[in-house]
Amino acid sequence: MSAANRVPPFLLLAGIAVIIIALTLVTPLIFEALGDNAFMALTIPAGLLTIAATGLAERAQTQRTLWLIFGVAILLRAYVLAFEPLLSSDIYRYVWDGRVQAAGINPYRYVPADQALAFLRDGAIFPHINRAQTAVTIYPPVAQFFFLIVTRLGDGVTVMRLALLGCEAVTVTTIMLMLWRINRPITRVIAYLWHPLPLWEIANSGHVDALMVALMLVGLWIALTGHALRGAVLVAFSMLVKPYVAPVLAGIWRPWDLKMPFVVIATIALCYLPYLSVGWDVLGFLTKGYLTEEGIGAGNDLWLLSLWRQVVGEHQGDVVAYVVLAALVLMVKASSVASSYHRTVASRLADINMLLLLTLLLVSPNYPWYFLVITPFAALCGSAPTWVVSIGALLLSEQLDWDFYIPRMVTKSILFGGLLLAWAFTAWRTRMQRAAADIGSSQ
Numbered sequence: 001m002s003a004a005n006r007v008p009p010f011l012l013l014a015g016i017a018v019i020i021i022a023l024t025l026v027t028p029l030i031f032e033a034l035g036d037n038a039f040m041a042l043t044i045p046a047g048l049l050t051i052a053a054t055g056l057a058e059r060a061q062t063q064r065t066l067w068l069i070f071g072v073a074i075l076l077r078a079y080v081l082a083f084e085p086l087l088s089s090d091i092y093r094y095v096w097d098g099r100v101q102a103a104g105i106n107p108y109r110y111v112p113a114d115q116a117l118a119f120l121r122d123g124a125i126f127p128h129i130n131r132a133q134t135a136v137t138i139y140p141p142v143a144q145f146f147f148l149i150v151t152r153l154g155d156g157v158t159v160m161r162l163a164l165l166g167c168e169a170v171t172v173t174t175i176m177l178m179l180w181r182i183n184r185p186i187t188r189v190i191a192y193l194w195h196p197l198p199l200w201e202i203a204n205s206g207h208v209d210a211l212m213v214a215l216m217l218v219g220l221w222i223a224l225t226g227h228a229l230r231g232a233v234l235v236a237f238s239m240l241v242k243p244y245v246a247p248v249l250a251g252i253w254r255p256w257d258l259k260m261p262f263v264v265i266a267t268i269a270l271c272y273l274p275y276l277s278v279g280w281d282v283l284g285f286l287t288k289g290y291l292t293e294e295g296i297g298a299g300n301d302l303w304l305l306s307l308w309r310q311v312v313g314e315h316q317g318d319v320v321a322y323v324v325l326a327a328l329v330l331m332v333k334a335s336s337v338a339s340s341y342h343r344t345v346a347s348r349l350a351d352i353n354m355l356l357l358l359t360l361l362l363v364s365p366n367y368p369w370y371f372l373v374i375t376p377f378a379a380l381c382g383s384a385p386t387w388v389v390s391i392g393a394l395l396l397s398e399q400l401d402w403d404f405y406i407p408r409m410v411t412k413s414i415l416f417g418g419l420l421l422a423w424a425f426t427a428w429r430t431r432m433q434r435a436a437a438d439i440g441s442s443q
Helices: 009-034 036-059 063-081 090-102 115-120 141-153 157-181 186-193 196-204 209-224 228-239 243-251 259-287 303-312 318-339 345-363 368-380 384-396 408-442
Strands: none
Touching (some): 009 063, 009 196, 036 384, 063 157, 063 196, 090 115, 090 157, 141 157, 141 209, 157 186, 157 345, 196 384, 209 228, 209 243, 228 259, 243 318, 243 345, 303 408, 345 384, 345 408, 368 384, 384 408
């Protein structure tokens, strides 16, 4: 027996906790001194350590293990909450949108710099709003409802981040309920709680994706416990925070059941109703620059299309062809997931995880917080592709104002290339295990 195997799992877990805490403590300070590359150099090892911690936590299924897991998670979040957002200014727009609505103004009507909103400006929020001169809000109605409610409790960044941590508490509770449902150790919640991606993108940057993830998971929980339509309503709410979660509906829909599509469409229509005074402008900045700004309209930041162009060059209409092909691939996968409705809860969660990973691959987001949608599945499924993508997403944390800039094509190739390799490895290992089982059964 090796020396490592003789050490109790709890002590090894505590040792990893000390290292993760140390890495987290120095991250803001080193980021401010050395920039985004130093941030990635510290957070990615923390993510790799979380993989090891998850394995140890499964072996150390005791009450004190849970105390350690939650104690460290709370400590880390309290610490990073003390710093201003390091990598994103999106949260200032959230507070602004809530403030605009509280004044009785449709948040889709004016850009923040419009003179009609001058009376709402201050020195704490307004100067930090990105695209203040050019873009009305991009955030859908459920996100707007959330901004309004939270800013009535407190008109500031800290209150907004605390509210998003409250959403995260819902996420963690639902993860634990699902782990219990699929007979996996509750201590696997460590895979989410110690993961650096939600730590920095929620507790520090305060991204509204925390609300999206919470609504998605609660909707899945309700649907998977026998109330599919109620669950679909919550998933629809989740889509109205960030729409790329829509493929999750395939995991709770029964083919040829027309009630669920009707319920989802009705939910979306009702949520948009309070904002329709601006007509089609209710779609916000999405139709007025976002797709172009993010390189999606031109196909520049769609990773698979960019690789294709490296081989055959750019051709007219290739973006449309890519979008159509990607939509067909997602539809085929979604149909496959929907057809497996009667499988176990664990297998359905794995299917949903796979569908979300495929969505991220095809859409190729530019920012790490878009990958928060899969972080709960590190605890629920623990697949190699999920770990690769959720940790690799930290490579997208670059800030363009630093001297040493890693080209986005390089970081995305590492991220999504790692995903493809992880899928290939997982498929190979599954095939080997089946072959070994067949040999064993034939003897």
